[in-house]
Amino acid sequence: MITFDNVTKVYQKDWVALQDISFFIDKGEFVFVNGTTGAGKSTLLKLIYKDEEPTKGTIKVLDQNLRLLKKKNLPKLRRKIGVIFQDFKLLQDRTLEENIAFALDVTDTPARDMRKQMLEILTYLRLSHKKFSFPYQLSGGEQQKVAIARALVRDPYILLADEPTGNLDEKSSQEIIDVLLDINYKGTTVLMATHNLKLIKKVKKRMLRIEDGKLAADQ
DSSP states (O other): OEEEEEEEEEEGGGEEEEEEEEEEEOTTOEEEEEOOTTSSHHHHHHHHTTSSOOSEEEEEETTEEGGGOOGGGHHHHHTTEEEEOTTOOOOTTSOHHHHHHHHHHTTTOOHHHHHHHHHHHHHHTTOGGGTTOOGGGSOHHHHHHHHHHHHHTTOOSEEEEESTTTTSOHHHHHHHHHHHHHHHHTTOEEEEEESOHHHHHHHTOEEEEEETTEEEEEO
């Protein structure tokens, strides 16, 4: 599903974000990427959906060698990968429903099917009663659920979550974790970056520990 083989990422001024990282994530796994701020967690996720390019090494996602992937085929790969960010990245001038529709626009989904898919995902996340609300009218937990809905509406094979509970209180964080665990239970591979060791110990899933850009633990 996801393979990193001796992957190194160096940014400008010789800043080594990741160094000789190797691991394999199988279909249907739930894996935490843990580390302090600046350890390289976000870079690792960006490499998976090809928002960044490795300086050296090989990355394979869904049996596709990303270095050999043609630019014209990148949108097709990204449609199979959902991404959730800490700061939600919602469109503030659009309703909850419109935010989710935006994710479907690029897939040429017929309007009738689009409405059905949006209603299904909103009902699943218990947000259908707020479909006409704007992001500023929602709580932080609800906004993150909208971000999850936007990532899930295209039925991705892989879901990447970058500190999805970082800005939330404990109750909202638990709700988001419960959603991600349920998504994983239904078959989606989930990779979640977090600095929260307490949360990881509670959930008891596999953890990749990143320290100073190196893979310090895989347990």
